Amino acid sequence: MTAATLANVAYLLSSALFILGLKRLSKVKTARAGNQMAAGAMALAVVGTLVEMETIPWQWVVAGVVIGGLVGGIAAVKVEMTSMPEMVALFNGFGGAASAVVALSIFWGTGIEGLDGAEHQIVDLRTAASALGGAEAFTSALSIVIGALTFTGSIIAFMKLNGSLRNGKPILLPARHLINGLLVLAGLGCIAWFTGVAAGPDQLLTAVGALTGISLLLGILLVIPIGGADMPVVVSLLHSYSGVAASAAGFVVGNPALIIAGAMVGAAGLILTQIMCVAMNRSLVNVLVGGFGEAATAEDARDYENVTSTGPEETAMLLESASSVIIVPGYGLAVAQAQHAIHELDQELEKMGTTVRYAIHPVAGRMPGHMNVLLAEANVPYEKLVEMEAINGEFATTDAVIVLGANDVVNPSAIEDPQSPIAGMPILNVHEARSVFVIKRSLSPGYAGIKNPLFERDNSMMLFGDAKKMVQETLKELREL
Amino acid sequence: MTGPLLLGLYAFLLACFVGFELISKVPPTLHTPLMSGANAISGITIVGALVAAKTTEPTVSAILAVAAIAFATINVIGGFLVTDRMLRMFGGKK
Numbered sequence: 001m002t003a004a005t006l007a008n009v010a011y012l013l014s015s016a017l018f019i020l021g022l023k024r025l026s027k028v029k030t031a032r033a034g035n036q037m038a039a040g041a042m043a044l045a046v047v048g049t050l051v052e053m054e055t056i057p058w059q060w061v062v063a064g065v066v067i068g069g070l071v072g073g074i075a076a077v078k079v080e081m082t083s084m085p086e087m088v089a090l091f092n093g094f095g096g097a098a099s100a101v102v103a104l105s106i107f108w109g110t111g112i113e114g115l116d117g118a119e120h121q122i123v124d125l126r127t128a129a130s131a132l133g134g135a136e137a138f139t140s141a142l143s144i145v146i147g148a149l150t151f152t153g154s155i156i157a158f159m160k161l162n163g164s165l166r167n168g169k170p171i172l173l174p175a176r177h178l179i180n181g182l183l184v185l186a187g188l189g190c191i192a193w194f195t196g197v198a199a200g201p202d203q204l205l206t207a208v209g210a211l212t213g214i215s216l217l218l219g220i221l222l223v224i225p226i227g228g229a230d231m232p233v234v235v236s237l238l239h240s241y242s243g244v245a246a247s248a249a250g251f252v253v254g255n256p257a258l259i260i261a262g263a264m265v266g267a268a269g270l271i272l273t274q275i276m277c278v279a280m281n282r283s284l285v286n287v288l289v290g291g292f293g294e295a296a297t298a299e300d301a302r303d304y305e306n307v308t309s310t311g312p313e314e315t316a317m318l319l320e321s322a323s324s325v326i327i328v329p330g331y332g333l334a335v336a337q338a339q340h341a342i343h344e345l346d347q348e349l350e351k352m353g354t355t356v357r358y359a360i361h362p363v364a365g366r367m368p369g370h371m372n373v374l375l376a377e378a379n380v381p382y383e384k385l386v387e388m389e390a391i392n393g394e395f396a397t398t399d400a401v402i403v404l405g406a407n408d409v410v411n412p413s414a415i416e417d418p419q420s421p422i423a424g425m426p427i428l429n430v431h432e433a434r435s436v437f438v439i440k441r442s443l444s445p446g447y448a449g450i451k452n453p454l455f456e457r458d459n460s461m462m463l464f465g466d467a468k469k470m471v472q473e474t475l476k477e478l479r480e481l
Numbered sequence: 482m483t484g485p486l487l488l489g490l491y492a493f494l495l496a497c498f499v500g501f502e503l504i505s506k507v508p509p510t511l512h513t514p515l516m517s518g519a520n521a522i523s524g525i526t527i528v529g530a531l532v533a534a535k536t537t538e539p540t541v542s543a544i545l546a547v548a549a550i551a552f553a554t555i556n557v558i559g560g561f562l563v564t565d566r567m568l569r570m571f572g573g574k575k
Contacts, residue, residue, distance in 0.1 A: 022500070022522070025515055025519075028571060035561060042522070064546070068555040071551075072558035073562060085513075091521075095526065104545050105543075105546045249529040250526075253532045254485060263500060264500035269516075
């Protein structure tokens with residue numbers, strides 16, 4: 001067998017393993033094996049590529065792998081589970097950057113360095129299409145555009161998720177739709193110019209520079225108007241883009257494993273984006289236009305009447321007499337790192353014979369499945385986490401609900417007030433329970449920027465304070481009873 | 482349209498369908514690990530980065546290739562490790 005045949009067998013096996021790995025990743029029992037299988041597929045594809053290459057510039061390969069391996073490995077081991085959303089956003093950005101830089105490097109090697117006519121005393125005036133091939137030139141342009149946009153978009157998403165950019169609030173530029181529209185048109189023009197019009201090294205360099213610059217800028221401008229809590233949708237979508245960018249790079253280098261794996265990731269990202277939008281009852285366009293929650297007038301404590309405030313002692317007494325308790329976690333749980341504390345409270349209640357379950361809203365937290373990961377870290381068995389549709393009918397027969405750092409996902413306005421900005425969004429019907437304890441730092445509005453009438457209900461009691469501290473104090477009182 | 486390009490487009494299209502089919506039935510519990518795992522898979526672009534590093538001369542294209550290899554490796558190593566860390570918590574307590 002020649003090296004090329006051997007490599008192609010490796011790519012074929014690798015593609016099959018990627019598909020099997022992704023299939024296993026979609027079931028709880030086999031997920032870990034699936035992830036390892038995908039990692040194996042990756043190793044196989046890398047080995048295949050090395051076999052196929054005639055000469056391997058080891059100094060570059062080793063330098064790149066050592067730098068990337070150290071950064072990625074250390075980050076993966078050190079990151080807190082509560083910071084997982086921003087970590088995934090950041091990694092995703094690097095994936096996009098990698099695809100864009102691959103296309104840039106190939107273009108530079110063939111299109112600029114390959115065209116350099118200095119030694120022949122003639123200047124080569126070929127276009128990218130004639131130097132690289134038409135399809136390769138076009139997919140290079142796509143890979144650069146999508147990859148660069150994914151990179152800056154993901155960095156902005158990362159900064160919004162960790163709160164370093166205006167604490168995740170939308171940034172609304174005047175005439176932003178016009179600016180973005182013009183940039184998109186300019187980008188499309190640049191793709192055409194780069195692919196088939198620009199001739200010779202000078203023009204090609206200008207074209208590729210413009211293409212890269214516009215894409216980087218567009219990535220920033222498209223994400224800044226979107227608020228922090230909409231980041232699950234944005235990250236899923238950017239995730240889809242990074243798959244498409246990888247697939248485009250696959251067309252440039254003519255590697256089928258790269259085309260296939262990239263396409264699958266692209267499709268997976270789109271599905272997740274769709275799931276997130278349905279869970280918020282909003283269209284993708286509505287999310288991407290941005291500015292959600294800015295329009296609503298900021299309401300504060302003055303707008304609330306008849307709010308009942310309580311303390312850990314009273315909460316513990318009421319919880320002790322409850323026979324069923326449902327815990328509703330939200331982003332506040334992640335911020336306060338209260339997952340271990342709530343699990344202790346949960347175990348204490350179970351010891352007393354109380355049934356404890358967790359109700360998981362699909363968009364609770366800052367990432368699809370964010371709450372599940374945090375509670376799994378605290379060793380809460382996943383059988384106790386119940387999805388919204390499955391548990392919504394049971395709130396009416398539940399003695400006590402603990403809302404832990406969640407707000408909009410338990411706002412009854414969504415079903416009772418057709419004028420509300422969140423009207424029609426599926427919510428957890430916690431207001432139907434006999435008593436509701438809301439652990440929250442203040443009466444400040446949630447992401448949607450609207451009042452939550454749940455706090456005024458007769459069956460609601462507010463525990464103002466840090467989620468972790470309040471849970472720990474309630475647990476202490478419960479043990480002393 | 483030439484042969485390899487056409488075959489590439491077929492592969493792309495079919496892989497999109499496979500991706501849709503596989504992911505549409507995933508339980509919400511797995512959304513985060515799935516995103517992070519699929520994200521690691523998109524690091525497959527490391528294969529392209531290796532191909533790009535074809536010369537031992539320190540040319541612009543070679544330096545860009547090193548950057549691409551480094552970015553892709555962060556994604557691959559970091560992505561698979563972090564996904565494994567999450568999934569270990571999901572399964573390893575019985």
